[in-house]
Amino acid sequence: MAHIPIEAVPYLESAIYLPMLLIVLEKDYELIEHGQFKLKRPYVHLIEEAKKLAQRDLQDVKAYLKSHYLKVVQGERDELFTEYHFHYKQILEVRRYSNIRLRNRVEELLNLYLNKASQAHSAIQ
Template identity: 30%
Template sequence: MRYLNDEELQLASRFLFLSMAMVVIQQDIQNIRHGTFKIKEPYIDLLEKMNTEAANERRKLRKTMQDKKIRVVTLNKNDSFSSYLFLCRGREEKRNYFNPAIRKKVETIIQELMQKALLPYQQYDSANT
């Protein structure tokens, strides 16, 4: 049974998956820095811009969640599923996510962040053609 409304659930879910995307981006930055890439800087710059975009969005989400008294708590994780508890003004809702579905959501967020980070370059290219 659903105890959180759509807006509350959407807000908490976005915060959760955006946080996961930030972890992936930070790990990728470290992997590139310590990897065998010949030219690392463009990749690191892009990932750092993506991380900044994500941090700014997450900061706004966190503020909104504090105002609405919404929290997300990790319950358990195993090879197939991860469980989270969404809390809002005394109401709680437990949600189980299939790990490949989480991966797909995080990948979608990373693609959104990449588009935002590349937008200034795309505008520059279209102005010069």
């Protein structure tokens, strides 16, 4: 039985996590923009840079998926799990992810991208 190539799994999972990360960054951006911050600009710039980096990586992931005939579709979801369908040519693989695992991974990515954004900003100065 044929399977999805193991080297494709990180790209498929990035196609799940990066859009979630972008949603979190966008919501945080809105909260800061409309919040009672004295100095908003540093936070806004940090989030904008993190969004740019994540969007660039998501573009690369989408290009990889397209060139390798891969697709991710969200399936059913409940309080504990979210199902994702990984399509590869004529193969369908269904994987269930714990919602807690999804949240924790997005939080890890948030830290990673904010650090990258901060380093990129420091390198410019």
